[in-house]
Amino acid sequence: GQNxxxxxxxxATEGAIVQINCTYQxxxxxxxFWYQQHAGEAPTFLSYNVLDGLEEKGRFSSFLSRSKxxxxxxxxxxxxxxxxxxxxxxxxxxxxxxFGKGTRLSVIA
Amino acid sequence: xxxxSQDPRHKITKRGQNVTFRCDPISEHNRLxxxxxxxxxxPEFLTYFQNEAQLEKSxxxxxxxxxxxxxxxxxxxxxxxxxxxDSAMYLCASSPDGSNQPQHFxxxxxxxxx
Numbered sequence: 001g002q003n004x005x006x007x008x009x010x011x012a013t014e015g016a017i018v019q020i021n022c023t024y025q026x027x028x029x030x031x032x033f034w035y036q037q038h039a040g041e042a043p044t045f046l047s048y049n050v051l052d053g054l055e056e057k058g059r060f061s062s063f064l065s066r067s068k069x070x071x072x073x074x075x076x077x078x079x080x081x082x083x084x085x086x087x088x089x090x091x092x093x094x095x096x097x098x099f100g101k102g103t104r105l106s107v108i109a
Numbered sequence: 110x111x112x113x114s115q116d117p118r119h120k121i122t123k124r125g126q127n128v129t130f131r132c133d134p135i136s137e138h139n140r141l142x143x144x145x146x147x148x149x150x151x152p153e154f155l156t157y158f159q160n161e162a163q164l165e166k167s168x169x170x171x172x173x174x175x176x177x178x179x180x181x182x183x184x185x186x187x188x189x190x191x192x193x194x195d196s197a198m199y200l201c202a203s204s205p206d207g208s209n210q211p212q213h214f215x216x217x218x219x220x221x222x223x
Contacts, residue, residue, distance in 0.1 A: 004151075030208050042113075042200065043152065045211035087151050091208060094165060096142060099151030 004100035006088050011106045012078055020073045020103045022088035033097060034062050034073045035087040043087055046073070075105075083107045111135070113215035115201050121221045122191060129187045130218045134203030141184050142212060143176055144200040145169070152200055152214075158184060159206075188220075196222045 003025040012018040024032070031050040035043035047055055049064035049071060061074040073086055085104050089097040114133045122128055134141045139160050144152035155174070156166045160181035170176075173191075178184040188195055198219050202212035 033211060035214075042214035042216045045213065048209060048211060050209060089151070095140065095208070096154040096157055096165060096167075097152075097212065098154070101149065102151050 004088055004090060004098060006086075006100040006103045008101070009104045009106070011108060012075075014078055014080060014107055014109050016078050017074065017076050018078060018105065020075075020086050020088075020105065022071045022073070022100060024069050024071070024088070024090050024100075026069075026090050026092050026098060028093035029066060030091045030093060032062075032064055032071050033089045033091070034060075034071075035089060037085045037087060037102065039084075046086075078107050080107050080109070113201055113203050113213055115199075115215040115218050117218055118216065119219045119221075121223065123223050124191055124193060126191055127187065127189045128191060128220065129185055130199055130201075130220075132184045132186070132201030132203075132215060134183070134201070135213060136182075137205065138203035138213075139181075139206050140204045140210075140212075141178055142202040142204075143184070143186050144202065144214075146198045146200055146217070147196075155186075191220075191222050193222045196220055 034046040037043040047062035059076045064071045085102040087102045088100040116131045142157040143155040146152045158178040173189045176186045198217040200217045202214045204210045204212045
């Protein structure tokens with residue numbers, strides 16, 4: 001079976017740091033992806049983790065702990081344009097991705 | 110890199126009609142995926158192609174759904190005898206070979222069944 005959990009909504013202040021958590025229980029694991037999706041638009045790739053640890057890309061970082069089935073996406077120096085849904089997706093043994101329901105982030109002034 | 114393009118962007122049709130969507134992947138990508146997304150949910154996998162071969166289909170894909178990628182380039186997704194529950198955003202994605210390669214998504218086709 002497969003289960004990917006993320007908070008439904010989060011609110012954070014412009015300029016602040018926010019951490020979006022994702023826990024997963026899947027029958028296999030072959031990598032975890034984070035995507036950003038603005039309303040009415042395509043998901044866009046943010047980060048990929050397959051080994052434990054932190055991957056940093058500018059204002060965005062993603063962490064993975066395979067033993068805990070846990071990942072987080074860290075967004076620093078929040079900007080209004082970061083208001084979007086953030087999707088956690090796991091690749092099990094096959095090729096397609098299994099997505100969580102997404103976390104809708106609202107950045108307020 | 111022109112990205113993944115999908116056509117049409119929006120489709121409104123009556124229940125019982127057939128609809129067909131097209132996806133043009135990024136040109137050098139061998140893999141092509143179809144997903145469906147409803148409001149407040151993440152994308153759900155439907156099917157995927159490696160070149161022209163359809164390698165995997167989700168149980169979500171009823172026999173009313175069929176997908177093709179005849180020359181290993183563009184793909185079509187057809188839904189026959191549409192039902193109201195088919196109303197959703199249909200997303201296409203493509204990627205190169207390799208398990209670490211991210212999938213790049215098109216803007217989707219929004220289907221509304223009246």
